[in-house]
Amino acid sequence: MGEGEPDRALVEVRDLHVRFGEVEAVGGVHLTAYAGRATALLGRNGAGKSTTMRVLAGVVPPTSGSVLVAGHDVRRHPMAAKRAVGYCPDVGGLVPRATPWEHLQLAARLRRLPTGWEPRARDLLERFELGDVAHRVTAGFSHGMGRRLSVVLAALHEPQVLLLDEPFDGVDPLGVEATLEVVADARSRGAAVLVSTHLRELAIEACSTVSVLRGGAQVAEMSALDMAGEEGARAYRSLLD
Ligand SMILES: Nc1ncnc2c1ncn2[C@@H]1O[C@H](COP(=O)(O)OP(=O)(O)OP(=O)(O)O)[C@@H](O)[C@H]1O
Known part of the structure; x- marks a missing residue:
């Protein structure tokens, strides 16, 4: 793909705010995700992880702030931003009456994938x-x-930006392994990956950087290694209170 040079920011979120009526779901998130790296979004229920993901996927518009996906402003160039993204939503997204193969055919058509995507x-x-x-x-x-x-x-479609919201939720060990492989493959071809999860240990395994959200704002960004082990668990716990 040619986008693999290190330190190229593929996601740049500055002071993101998202309101739903009276509710401020996101209140000041800053986030940068780089080509060839995976970043975990951690935080308690209601911290704003899924809403941040939805903004990046183009499903929810930002109320204010600046959001660039692969260099495209999600407000000014939503289609270009969406084309750069592959999004696994936390819930929904599947058509009950369609088979996996039909979902893939539809995705290939919508993404205008060239012939030969089937293998x-x-x-x-x-x-x-x-x-x-x-x-x-x-x-x-x-x-x-x-x-x-x-x-x-x-x-x-091998997106430049892969957004996985709770991909490990209720998934068995073989599914977890396959998901970790997808993250590793995406990184090796130069994509930026964002993984939202409650599972600290898997976040550490899948990602090099961890961003912790609390109450709709980012409270810490650190190396995944600093989250490892008992000391890391204590550090994470202290960020949640
Ligand atoms: N469409 C909506 N309308 C009203 N409030 C919303 C909406 N979407 C999210 N919220 C609120 O915004 C806040 C953040 O929700 P969000 O789903 O982003 O959190 P989360 O960190 O993903 O939580 P979880 O770990 O439980 O999935 C919560 O208080 C939630 O109730």
Whole structure:
């Protein structure tokens, strides 16, 4: 892709505020995510992680602040920003009456992927152990199967910016491993990855940087290694109170 040079910022969020009526969901987030790196968003329920992700995915507009995705302002150039992103939402996003293969076909059409995307799609389905259910409607899928398919759909077009909101939630160890591989692959081809999760240990495994949100604002940004072990757990706990 050629975007792999180190230290190239692919996500630049400055003083992001998002209001829903009386509720301030995000109140001053600053965040930079770089090519070839993965950043974890950690924080308690309601800290503003998913809302921040939704703004980056172009699903929710920012109330104020500046948000650049792959150099595109999400307000002024929403389509260009969206094209750069692959997004696994925390909930929803799947059509119950459609099969995984139909989801992939639709994603390929919407993304205008050139012919020849099918082998990668099949490979992703196999890696996430969804090959056997590729032609079964998703209505009967377990929560973890739905999570795995959402990661596959986010990764299919090899986006410059990969946004994974709670990708490990309810996912079994093989699914976790496949997700970690998708994160590693994205990093190695020069994408920036953002992972929102409650699982500190997996955040450390998947990411090099951790950003901690509290009450809609960022309260810390640190190396993932500083979050490791008992000392890291204590440091994280102290940021949540
Ligand atoms: N559409 C909405 N309308 C009203 N309030 C909202 C909306 N979306 C989010 N909020 C509120 O904004 C705050 C931040 O929510 P958000 O989902 O971003 O948090 P989160 O860190 O992802 O939480 P969790 O870990 O529980 O997923 C919460 O108080 C939530 O109730």
